[in-house]
Amino acid sequence: IQLTQSPSLLSASVGDRVTLSCKGSQNINNYLAWYQQKLGEAPKLLIYNTNSLQTGIPSRFSGSGSGTDYTLTISSLQPEDVATYFCYQYNNGLTFGSGTKLEIK
Amino acid sequence: EVQLVESGGGLVQPGRSLKLSCAASGFTFSDYNMAWVRQAPKKGLEWVATISYDGSSTYYRDSVKGRFTISRDNAKSTLYLQMDSLRSEDTATYYCARHPTYYGYTQYYFDYWGQGVMVTVSS
Numbered sequence: 001i002q003l004t005q006s007p008s009l010l011s012a013s014v015g016d017r018v019t020l021s022c023k024g025s026q027n028i029n030n031y032l033a034w035y036q037q038k039l040g041e042a043p044k045l046l047i048y049n050t051n052s053l054q055t056g057i058p059s060r061f062s063g064s065g066s067g068t069d070y071t072l073t074i075s076s077l078q079p080e081d082v083a084t085y086f087c088y089q090y091n092n093g094l095t096f097g098s099g100t101k102l103e104i105k
Numbered sequence: 106e107v108q109l110v111e112s113g114g115g116l117v118q119p120g121r122s123l124k125l126s127c128a129a130s131g132f133t134f135s136d137y138n139m140a141w142v143r144q145a146p147k148k149g150l151e152w153v154a155t156i157s158y159d160g161s162s163t164y165y166r167d168s169v170k171g172r173f174t175i176s177r178d179n180a181k182s183t184l185y186l187q188m189d190s191l192r193s194e195d196t197a198t199y200y201c202a203r204h205p206t207y208y209g210y211t212q213y214y215f216d217y218w219g220q221g222v223m224v225t226v227s228s
Binding site: 033041042086088090094096099 | 149150151152155200212213214215216217218219220221
């Protein structure tokens with residue numbers, strides 16, 4: 001399954017509601033996770049099984065979707081959210097999207 | 106606290122071998138499937154290999170099959186990746202990662218990652 005993330009670069013202001021998209025080439029059956037990777041760091045798990053928030057992750061992060069289309073939402077963007085975000089599917093093979101780089105405007 | 110610490114990276118010539126290690130602590134290593142994930146410079150993430158909790162099953166991406174071998178020593182809580190016949194396209198940061206379980210069943214995302222180790226394949 002190929003994953004296409006959009007946009008590849010997103011610039012938003014502190015406090016904005018931000019939505020990142022991930023589209024699969026086939027049905028993912030909700031086996032989708034989201035990772036945050038800050039510069040020079042390992043990826044961190046944010047969301048698994050489409051909408052389950054990993055322990056310790058702030059509640060401003062949420063996930064939704066079904067079928068081939070999935071979304072990561074940050075309800076109120078914070079400066080520490082600057083990072084690249086990857087979606088990842090584990091329904092058929094194990095593949096990552098190409099990432100969305102999130103910047104502060 | 107779960108910790109995964111990789112080691113063994115470096116500069117290696119094409120066609121040569123390298124073995125990575127990942128020392129695990131803070132959890133019962135032998136209860137979990139483990140994996141290697143890599144990231145080429147300025148690129149995205151790519152799953153490389155997974156090994157079952159007891160080492161009886163291994164899985165690889167097509168581009169490394171026959172060249173890379175994932176293994177583990179549960180007595181030492183250590184994961185390994187033997188990389189042979191290395192190519193320039195194997196140049197990447199290699200991360201050790203854990204597959205979580207849910208009511209005893211392995212989930213195939215990754216919940217904890219090491220800090221990564223760089224492998225550069227170049228003459």
